[in-house]
Amino acid sequence: MTARNPARNTAERWGWVSQALHWLIALLILGLGVVGLCIANHVFRQTPKFFWIWTAHKSLGITVLVLMLVRLVWRLYAGAPKPVPNTPAWQHAIAVATHALIYALALAIPLSGWLYDSASGLRPFKFFGQFNMPKLVAPDEGLRHVAHFLHEWGFWALIALVLLHAGAALYHHLFLHDATLKRMTSFTR
Ligand code: HEM
Ligand code: HEM
Structure with missing residues (x-):
């Protein structure tokens, strides 16, 4: 049987904790984006029957905020693998900048959602x-607008970065045939 890879990141690859957090958070963000757009575009009628969808969006969104903070602490503790061999310095610099921006947005989006909810003066929502x-x-009308703007456009900025990010990962895998994607997807040694 193949052994599971270690929890800690090594110089060569991501450990399972970073991998699990990466894919769980990615799925949650994309799912929340779809539900959020449905809410904002009135796909669900604003009747009590559908309120649980709002609460689920908000509760899962706060979960992403917590998971991102855990991830940040883990990243500072466990470090990151070295770039795959033969990566030009400029490509590495773009990857580092993209990752930093993604971290910032993945924290700012749920925070702005929470701020939007707060400034709207709605009844408090129950976490799950x-x-x-x-x-x-x-409650503050001006802040509500700012927070909504950040929530909506922060999300679209994140999507643009993630397209660049996933495109780069696939380019490495399909054309450069290196371990960039594999070391984030494979949960065995
Ligand atoms: C990573 C987490 C989150 C993501 C990716 C996300 C994504 C989105 C997106 C894409 C929209 C549609 C925006 C628009 O077109 O107007 C939206 C709407 C919304 N989100 Fe989030 N959200 C997250 C977390 C949260 C949190 C934590 C809260 C509140 C505690 C929240 C509250 C809302 C509300 C109330 C709306 C409806 C906005 C409206 O009335 O038009 N979201 N969300
Ligand atoms: C919402 C979706 C996503 C988010 C928020 C996200 C975020 C991130 C972040 C922040 C890192 C840097 C890891 C760190 O320093 O802790 C990373 C690494 C990585 N991501 Fe994503 N990602 C997403 C989707 C994807 C997708 C769809 C793919 C593949 C098609 C992918 C492939 C990778 C790979 C291969 C790495 C490791 C890069 C390396 O070893 O240098 N990600 N991701």
Whole structure:
């Protein structure tokens, strides 16, 4: 039987903790984006029957915020693999900048959602139906607009970066035939 790869990242590859967080967060963000766009475009009628979808979007969004903070701490503790051999310095620099921007946006999007919810002066939402989430600010119409703008356009900026990011990963895999994608997808040694 093939052994599972270690939890910690090594110089050559990502460990399973970074991999699991990468793919779980990616799935959640893309799923939340689809649901968020459905909400904003009135695909679900604003009746109590559908409110659980709002609460699920908000609760899962806060979960992404927490997972991103865990990921950031883990990344600082466990480090990152070296670039695959023969990576030009400029390509590595673009990858580092893209990853940093993705981190920033993946934190800013749920935070702006929470700010939007707070500034809207809606009733507090219950985190997965368990307890009331605190409000970040008092109701404020100006802030509500700013937060909504950041939430919506932050998401589209993230999508643009992720397309570049996934395109680069696929280019490495299909044309350069190196380990860039494999070391993030393979959960065995
Ligand atoms: C990573 C996490 C999240 C992602 C990717 C995400 C994504 C989105 C997107 C793409 C929209 C549609 C924006 C538009 O076109 O107007 C949206 C709407 C919305 N999101 Fe999020 N969201 C996240 C987290 C949150 C959180 C944590 C909250 C609140 C606590 C929240 C509250 C809302 C609300 C209330 C709307 C509806 C906006 C409207 O009334 O038009 N979101 N979300
Ligand atoms: C919402 C979707 C995604 C987000 C937010 C995201 C975010 C990230 C971040 C922040 C890193 C840097 C890891 C770190 O320093 O901790 C990373 C690495 C990576 N991602 Fe993504 N990613 C997404 C989707 C994808 C997709 C669709 C692919 C592949 C088609 C992919 C392939 C990779 C690979 C291969 C690495 C490792 C790069 C290396 O070893 O240098 N990602 N991702």
